[in-house]
Amino acid sequence: MNAIVKQLDTEAMTEWFEHMHRHPELSMQEERTAAYIAETLRRFGGYEVETGIGKHGIVATLKAGDGDRTIGLRADFDALPIQEENDFPYKSTVDGVAHLCGHDGHTSMLLGAAKHLAETKNFNGTVRLIFQPGEETMEGGPAMIEDGLFERFPVDAVFGMHNIPGLEEGKFYFHPGEMMSAVDNWEVEIVGKGGHGGIPELTIDPVVAGSSVVMAIQSIVSRNVAPANRAVVTIGAFLAGNAGNVVAGNAILRFSIRTTTPEDREMVLGNIRRIVDHQSQSFGCTSEIREGVPGAVLVNDAGETERAARIAQAAFGKDQVIYPGPSFLASEDFAFMLQKKKGTYCFLGSGPGKMVHHPEYCFNQDILPVGAAYWVALTEGYLR
Missing domain, CATH: 3.40.630.10 (Zn peptidases)
Structure with a gap:
């Protein structure tokens, strides 16, 4: 000892x-x-x-x-x-x-x-x-x-x-x-139109849009970051609604984005912005990204x-x-x-x-x- x-x-x-x-x-x-x-x-x-x-x-x-x-x-x-x-x-x-x-x-x-x-x-x-x-x-x-x-x-x-x-x-x-790694902690809000779960045609579902965002974002690292480099995007929180028969009015996604080179960081963050915007719009929703304190x-x-x-x-x-x-x-x-x-x-x-x-x-x-x-x-x- x-x-x-x-x-x-x-x-x-x-x-x-x-x-x-x-x-x-x-x-x-x-x-x-x-x-x-x-x-x-x-x-x-x-x-x-x-x-x-x-x-x-x-x-x-x-x-x-x-x-x-x-x-x-x-x-x-x-x-x-x-x-x-x-x-x-x-x-x-x-x-x-x-x-x-x-x-x-x-x-x-x-x-x-x-x-x-x-x-x-x-x-x-x-x-x-x-x-x-x-x-x-x-x-x-x-x-x-x-x-x-x-x-x-x-x-x-x-x-x-x-x-x-x-x-x-x-x-x-x-x-x-x-x-x-460097880290960027972001919060994304996807806004739709809430309503009755049995009448979805009168709503715009942010949970569906958010789910599409989650899945699309998982392609960023696997298809865009060189295998010799390292990066990861984790969506650690998906917050929406309180009841199974209610379409929520909005959804909150919280991200932890980790990269090891300035070039990869710029690329990953840019792709997240693009995917959030385009996927939300494709479902009729709007979106807002709130960027946290960037790491190094x-x-x-x-x-x-x-x-x-x-x-x-x-x-x-x-x-x-x-x-x-x-x-x-x-x-x-x-x-x-x-x-x-x-x-x-x-x-x-x-x-x-x-x-x-x-x-x-x-x-x-x-x-x-x-x-x-x-x-x-x-x-x-x-x-x-």
Whole structure:
């Protein structure tokens, strides 16, 4: 076992994790969670804690020695609009909202590292702990950056990490270059004419039009994206009507569009616009597309990725570090931070279990001290 793991306050990390899991808050609404994090950090002593960055973001700064290098470590803390279907003693107490991506675990790991770093100060330089809201909606990272994150709190490099079910428990996975896709979250409204389900000739059915849109859109990637590239269009929500004998007046479709090249992104989005418009019109409906905050491809700096992987190998052993590791079509607004500062983002395997965003997803608490130990090792190695 890594020596740092044995020194960490695992009991406290468990307490923080279970508290946040019980009290989840949606993206950019995390006022109570932010206050809880800031209060916890101040109890450690030694940190300069700044709050309200990009609405609910927090930066905690700790200095040791006379070194002039600065490292940034980032964790997210927003929850998802999903009803949890677990039966833990610490399950979500908020109906329809739950930490089903592990952001409560990410924050607990960084808090565990923060406590240890404040107690030991076994580094020479400055560490800035960045606690970010709004990752799930791609709002928090850009909001903190726009609020002067890196001008007010300069760093030489910035690092992030995410738990991944299905990857081997306790192992770290590093991938240089493009690691995660850009994402565009859109909402489409198709408007028809509602009426009686037994008199369809007096209606214009948006469900039929929407169904045609769904099927047509599935041809975009398979027929237009080169097999060597990667993209996916997911329609995760189709909302229309409340009764089987009523033709709805409108239908809402919610899209998650993921691409890995600027050219494919432009092509896929253009084809979605065309299909939505033409398919809706062909059924006599009108349509409106509401575009969300666009994401970005997450690109890891090759040098910083190699450096972080070497530090992890020294701390945990070469057999616990996969380099190069996998890439995914999931998305992360940490990508925006990597556009401003060099750094890298890694995955921490959490072993078997439901994938993130599943109603029965369960964060593996056994990896809390592992993730915290990585943050400590990275800080001490980078600020040697």
